[in-house]
Amino acid sequence: MVTSRRLRWGIIATGNISVKFAKDLLVDPSTRGAFDVAHRVAAVGSRSVRSAQRFIDRLKTERQTSGVLESEIEQCKAYGSYDEVYDDPEVDVIYIGTPHPLHHSNAKRALEAGKAVLCEKPFTMSVGELDELIRIAKEKKVFLMEAVWTRFLPIMFRVQEVIHSGKLGKVKRLFADFSIDFNPDDWPYSWRMIDPALGGGSLLDMGPYPAVWAMMLLHRHPFNTNGKPPSLVFSHQTIYKRSGVDANSRWLLNWDGVGQAMCVTDMTAHGTHYGCVIVTCEKGDLILDGSIARPSTFHIITRGKDGPTADDEKETFNVPVPAGVGMCYEADEVYRCIRDGKIESERMPWEESRIVQGWFDEIRAAGSG
Structure with a gap:
């Protein structure tokens, strides 16, 4: 299957993990044998427009595959807040690369805005926070997944x-x-x-x-x-x-x-x-x-x-991995799930995120004991 429909990504935060993910979105999918997906970085949100624009300029300079720049990032918008990315009608899905304690609030705001969400690990700081996100995703019928990219390699x-x-x-x-x-x-x-x-x-x-x-x-x-x-x-x-x-x-x-x-x-x-x-x-x-x-x-x-x-x-x-870091494989999963009308990935289901989060909650509660 060859597709021309691009999944329009909004990137939240401009740290190193977000750079790696966004660069992988610009790798030609055919280099990994994927002909049914297409990605575009549509918007970047940071604490200032200047910071967001620096991120975009870096992607343009460091793009890993030639021939994809114009269509995949040239029209990318730089925003000085996360809310502007959540509310942009030309953004389909939000990638959250903020510090761990912000994952819950960032993902919640994106889901409430009707955006699909790929959230970096750990998903949240507790099972309770994760359960709230799952409830909202079900209510809104919006896709939600933890970004455990190693699962898809x-x-x-x-x-x-x-x-x-x-x-x-x-x-x-x-x-x-x-x-x-x-x-x-x-x-x-x-x-x-x-x-x-x-x-x-x-x-x-x-x-x-x-x-x-x-x-x-x-x-x-x-x-x-x-x-x-x-x-x-x-x-x-x-x-x-x-x-x-x-x-x-x-x-x-x-x-x-x-x-x-x-x-x-x-x-x-x-x-x-x-x-x-x-x-x-x-x-x-x-x-x-x-x-x-x-x-x-x-x-x-x-x-x-x-x-x-x-x-x-x-x-x-x-x-x-034939090209990029390898985060592109989880992005491809998001594409296919959204294309097929799914709100949850079978390869990275919510319940398995809950199991791992439960370990972390218990280990942290026990501390050094």
Whole structure:
């Protein structure tokens, strides 16, 4: 299917995550084999018109694919407020890239204006806030989705296929780690990873990435026949004393009849490039290399009956993103859902956002205990 109908995006906030997303919208969809979607950046909202215009000018300068500038961003409007983007009749969908504590109010205002919403993770600061957004989306019959872009990457589909096929036998356990040494002592208190008023700490900012691998490989496993949520067996947080946010978090999840997942986040130590996700199964292991947000390689290691030996067989598979960062895949999902009249994505449903938000609420409430 070839389409000429462009989905008109309004971008809220002009930070780095919004830049990456908007640049991906300008990548020619044919470079990723998508011929049924088309995107346009129609408006950008910031605290000033000048800031919004700088964002647009940067997109024009740094566009990743030639030949798309004129049709996809040339007529983009710069607004000095978010409300102007919500109220623009030439905007179909709002991308929200503001700090975590603002997600709820920004998404609520957009939904009430009748706009579809793609909101950065974490969706909200609590399940209660998320439930209000879901209620409004249902009442308004407007599309709403959390922007967990890793769910939509080609490598995620490939890895799911291997684990869910039973090729490696029953899953025993999953380990997923997202750790980066941000050297927090070198940053001002006002930095978003440190300031609790901005939702600081490793859990909210980094936690969605180990969580998505646990959800996609274990929660969605065929053995989880009724989609039952896991139990949170335990959690621990090390508190960053300067501001009281978590320096690191770890939590163990158990899906009855499926397997367990240990998830780790840390902003004071680097994680390994090799084995950011390890799935241990009866007959072998699946190991992902690279960034946990966008790994590009996975290995299947098949063990003999006596356990790991030097004779284990190893197959390596490279699954790169052909163009852009990879956020374009979640944008394509939004396009198709809106085109088909859906208000919720089957690949990123509200209930699965609620499950992960529930972990975060419980882990944060327990604190360092």
